[in-house]
Amino acid sequence: MSGTLRRAAAALLRWGRGTGGIGLQGAGVRAAGSGSGSGSGGGQAEQLDALVKKDKVVVFLKGTPEQPQCGFSNAVVQILRLHGVRDYAAYNVLEDPDLRQGIKDYSNWPTIPQVYLNGEFVGGCDILLQMHQNGDLVEELKKLGIRSALLDEKKDQDSK
Amino acid sequence: MELSACSLRDKLRRDLEADHVEVEDTTLNRCATSFRVLVVSTKFEGKSLLQRHRLVNECLAEELPHIHAFEQKTLTPEQWTRERQK
Numbered sequence: 001m002s003g004t005l006r007r008a009a010a011a012l013l014r015w016g017r018g019t020g021g022i023g024l025q026g027a028g029v030r031a032a033g034s035g036s037g038s039g040s041g042g043g044q045a046e047q048l049d050a051l052v053k054k055d056k057v058v059v060f061l062k063g064t065p066e067q068p069q070c071g072f073s074n075a076v077v078q079i080l081r082l083h084g085v086r087d088y089a090a091y092n093v094l095e096d097p098d099l100r101q102g103i104k105d106y107s108n109w110p111t112i113p114q115v116y117l118n119g120e121f122v123g124g125c126d127i128l129l130q131m132h133q134n135g136d137l138v139e140e141l142k143k144l145g146i147r148s149a150l151l152d153e154k155k156d157q158d159s160k
Numbered sequence: 161m162e163l164s165a166c167s168l169r170d171k172l173r174r175d176l177e178a179d180h181v182e183v184e185d186t187t188l189n190r191c192a193t194s195f196r197v198l199v200v201s202t203k204f205e206g207k208s209l210l211q212r213h214r215l216v217n218e219c220l221a222e223e224l225p226h227i228h229a230f231e232q233k234t235l236t237p238e239q240w241t242r243e244r245q246k
Contacts, residue, residue, distance in 0.1 A: 070229075071229075072229065072231075108214075109214075109217070110217055110221075110224045110225070111224070111230060121210070122210070123209060123210050123213060124213075125231075126213065126231055126232055126233070127209050127210060127213060130209060130233075131209070
């Protein structure tokens with residue numbers, strides 16, 4: 001087991017600040033689940049607004065970071081992992097039908113996964129993947145004060 | 161609703177005035193519930209990825225709820241030319 005993997009595993013075991021324990025899963029990262037009973041209109045939009053702004057990096061997945069239930073959600077998790085982003089909030093929409101529909105309405109985006117950086121909707125899997133490929137993701141993370149692990153990897157390769 | 165690579169292609173080509181559209185049925189058994197699309201349109205010029213994808217989503221707003229998995233790539237004609245030269 002490589003050092004990187006060990007560190008990742010350690011991160012997965014770490015519990016962060018929870019969101020009140022609702023629907024909390026062994027979230028690799030942080031709490032999953034939404035405020036339950038958040039069914040009604042305007043109130044939910046406000047709740048979601050607070051939710052996506054609470055953490056620098058927020059993702060809504062089908063499944064959890066440890067056990068994504070869909071290939072696209074898995075791709076988002078893997079991209080974040082590649083960049084060494086461990087401290088992010090992940091919410092499992094499969095646990096909460098209100099959240100599943102609510103977040104789609106909130107962002108006016110029809111699919112899950114959804115990625116938010118600094119409270120702003122970035123896109124789904126395709127967009128994150130393309131941002132990863134064209135280097136934008138490294139820049140966006142930098143704006144959040146997160147140094148992408150890929151930069152260090154590149155340096156290692158350069159110095160060899 | 162008719163959900164087919166063909167119908168999606170026609171709609172994207174028409175509504176987004178696309179120069180080039182590729183639609184691939186990515187369902188294993190071709191049961192037309194998963195698609196990957198490539199859209200090349202001048203309408204994407206000066207627009208962010210998110211804005212481009214939103215245009216595609218709007219165009220297929222009627223179909224998307226019936227589609228299980230959807231991947232999209234949105235390019236301007238200039239990007240498409242460059243991509244092909246790679």
